[in-house]
Amino acid sequence: MVLIPPRLEAVQPSGKAAQFVAASLDPGAGTFFLALRRSEAPAAAEDEELCDGDLLAVAAETDAEPGDLVVWWAGTVQSQALARVGPDLVLEPLAGFPPPPPAATLRGVVVGRLRRLAPE
Amino acid sequence: MSAPRRRILHVDLDAFFVAVERVYDPSLRGRPVVVGGSAEGRGVVAAASYEARAFGVRSAMSMARAQRLCPDLVRVSGKLDLYQKASRAVFALFTELTPVVEKVSVDEAYLDMSGTKGLHGSAWAAAERLRRAVRERLQLDVTIGLSGNRLVSKVASAFAKPCGQFEVLAGQEARFFAPLPVGALPGVGPVTEEQLHKAGVRRLGQLAAASEPLRRRIFGSGADTVRARAAGGDDTPVRPPELRGDAKSLGREETFADDAGDLGFLRAKLQELLGEAARQLREHGLLARKVSVKLRRADFVDATRDATLPAATDHDGELLEPALALLEGLAPSMLPARLLGVRFSGLSRGFWQASLWAGERARERWLVDALDRIRDRHGGRAVRSGASAGLAGSRPRETRADPRGPDPFALPEPSPDSHPEPLPEQDS
Numbered sequence: 001m002v003l004i005p006p007r008l009e010a011v012q013p014s015g016k017a018a019q020f021v022a023a024s025l026d027p028g029a030g031t032f033f034l035a036l037r038r039s040e041a042p043a044a045a046e047d048e049e050l051c052d053g054d055l056l057a058v059a060a061e062t063d064a065e066p067g068d069l070v071v072w073w074a075g076t077v078q079s080q081a082l083a084r085v086g087p088d089l090v091l092e093p094l095a096g097f098p099p100p101p102p103a104a105t106l107r108g109v110v111v112g113r114l115r116r117l118a119p120e
Numbered sequence: 121m122s123a124p125r126r127r128i129l130h131v132d133l134d135a136f137f138v139a140v141e142r143v144y145d146p147s148l149r150g151r152p153v154v155v156g157g158s159a160e161g162r163g164v165v166a167a168a169s170y171e172a173r174a175f176g177v178r179s180a181m182s183m184a185r186a187q188r189l190c191p192d193l194v195r196v197s198g199k200l201d202l203y204q205k206a207s208r209a210v211f212a213l214f215t216e217l218t219p220v221v222e223k224v225s226v227d228e229a230y231l232d233m234s235g236t237k238g239l240h241g242s243a244w245a246a247a248e249r250l251r252r253a254v255r256e257r258l259q260l261d262v263t264i265g266l267s268g269n270r271l272v273s274k275v276a277s278a279f280a281k282p283c284g285q286f287e288v289l290a291g292q293e294a295r296f297f298a299p300l301p302v303g304a305l306p307g308v309g310p311v312t313e314e315q316l317h318k319a320g321v322r323r324l325g326q327l328a329a330a331s332e333p334l335r336r337r338i339f340g341s342g343a344d345t346v347r348a349r350a351a352g353g354d355d356t357p358v359r360p361p362e363l364r365g366d367a368k369s370l371g372r373e374e375t376f377a378d379d380a381g382d383l384g385f386l387r388a389k390l391q392e393l394l395g396e397a398a399r400q401l402r403e404h405g406l407l408a409r410k411v412s413v414k415l416r417r418a419d420f421v422d423a424t425r426d427a428t429l430p431a432a433t434d435h436d437g438e439l440l441e442p443a444l445a446l447l448e449g450l451a452p453s454m455l456p457a458r459l460l461g462v463r464f465s466g467l468s469r470g471f472w473q474a475s476l477w478a479g480e481r482a483r484e485r486w487l488v489d490a491l492d493r494i495r496d497r498h499g500g501r502a503v504r505s506g507a508s509a510g511l512a513g514s515r516p517r518e519t520r521a522d523p524r525g526p527d528p529f530a531l532p533e534p535s536p537d538s539h540p541e542p543l544p545e546q547d548s
Contacts, residue, residue, distance in 0.1 A: 015284065016278050016279055016280070016281040017280070017286070030299040049242060057286075057296070059295045059298070059299070061295070065291075068291070068292075109292065111288060111289060111292040111295045111296040112276065112292065113286070113287050113289070114285070114286045115284060115285050116283055117251065117255065117261075117283055
């Protein structure tokens with residue numbers, strides 16, 4: 001069986017969230033949304049209660065602290081992935097995402113998550 | 121040792137009045153619907169469906185304007201009793217999750233889920249089950265904001281509307297708030313927002329970092345509080361009704377479709393409104409020491425009179441007698457009237473003590489409790505007494521039978537041997 005890794009996809013949220021994002025949008029700053037796409041359920045211990053279709057609200061800043069849920073990337077949108085900042089500031093992979101390569105940089109800090117009854 | 125992490129849900133029913141109407145009349149689904157009074161009767165929009173909002177229709181807008189904006193608008197008369205019944209059914213689901221429920225309004229509440237993980241799993245998972253339960257059992261949608269405090273949960277639920285749940289992750293409150301417009305902060309209205317904009321403060325992050333003189337100039341003694349709030353800080357507890365003592369007054373009022381010049385009608389209407397308000401007193405475990413009656417004349421002149429009672433009470437009969445006397449005193453100079461209101465103040469925590477009541481008084485009180493139970497099940501105007509009985513034929517029906525079967529909002533029957541409790545049931 002081939003495991004398909006999860007991915008993060010840039011989306012424009014619907015409903016009220018769209019108004020907030022539009023009102024808060026600065027070039028290169030503010031909050032943006034990424035939809036989680038996953039077909040496999042990872043082990044429960046690292047699941048973080050994240051489901052396919054969940055929207056992650058990400059603050060576009062790189063000043064993360066231990067315990068923060070972050071989005072890292074290797075320069076391309078296809079490489080975006082989730083990780084948790086460990087106590088020693090090492091990025092720990094979670095929710096089925098791969099461990100970050102040495103060249104990975106922080107894209108932003110996840111500040112919230114949105115789930116609707118029907119996934120977006 | 122650090123304090124345990126709080127988990128607070130802000131739960132908001134989506135387009136509640138319209139959604140309840142759609143449960144009883146599925147033909148309203150997908151159409152632009154408003155609940156409110158008729159344009160001919162000086163009505164305003166009390167609630168609008170999302171389809172109507174797409175046309176610019178908003179709550180508190182005059183019905184005439186709403187109909188101009190959306191020519192296909194479907195108007196439904198409001199049925200407060202029906203909404204209260206549906207609300208009680210929803211709140212019954214809330215209390216399956218936690219006893220710490222603070223009712224904000226008929227369609228909005230805070231739930232403190234702190235310390236319930238062992239029972240319900242994570243607050244996030246519990247919120248999702250709650251949304252599904254409300255939809256499956258009651259055919260209504262709720263939106264939920266989740267965080268470690270009331271303020272952030274309130275803003276988060278606005279993010280999730282309609283029909284979603286949004287969690288602000290622990291420790292990310294300030295980051296979440298920072299890029300939001302200052303107007304997103306509850307309590308910052310258009311005037312304050314304008315003042316902040318003139319001072320160059322447009323976002324909550326800027327407000328949190330603003331100088332003290334600037335904050336003091338705009339917010340006065342609330343300067344420090346607003347700095348904390350702008351960074352997503354709030355330690356206000358969730359207070360169930362029995363712990364909340366901040367209500368200054370409560371009451372009911374009604375604007376008539378046609379100006380009323382008949383004192384008999386006004387007496388009957390006063391009895392009806394007072395009965396509803398007194399029931400609200402009992403629901404919140406409150407006693408009133410003062411009763412006020414207000415009339416608004418057809419030419420928009422208002423007059424209010426009040427009376428102090430010999431003892432605080434929540435009993436319809438003890439409140440009605442002075443209220444009727446106040447109405448008699450006001451009426452000669454205030455007819456025809458377009459609005460009648462009754463209000464209770466001097467509120468205190470209290471409950472009925474059987475030992476202080478005897479004979480006829482005790483029997484009356486048990487009757488009041490029994491009537492409350494009937495109204496809980498069948499709507500606030502299902503049972504009328506005295507003069508207000510004559511109003512039944514003059515008003516639209518308050519409840520309708522569900523053509524598809526059992527009433528989805530009916531609460532379970534009390535057991536046959538249940539004893540009338542002296543304390544009112546909470547509707548949460």
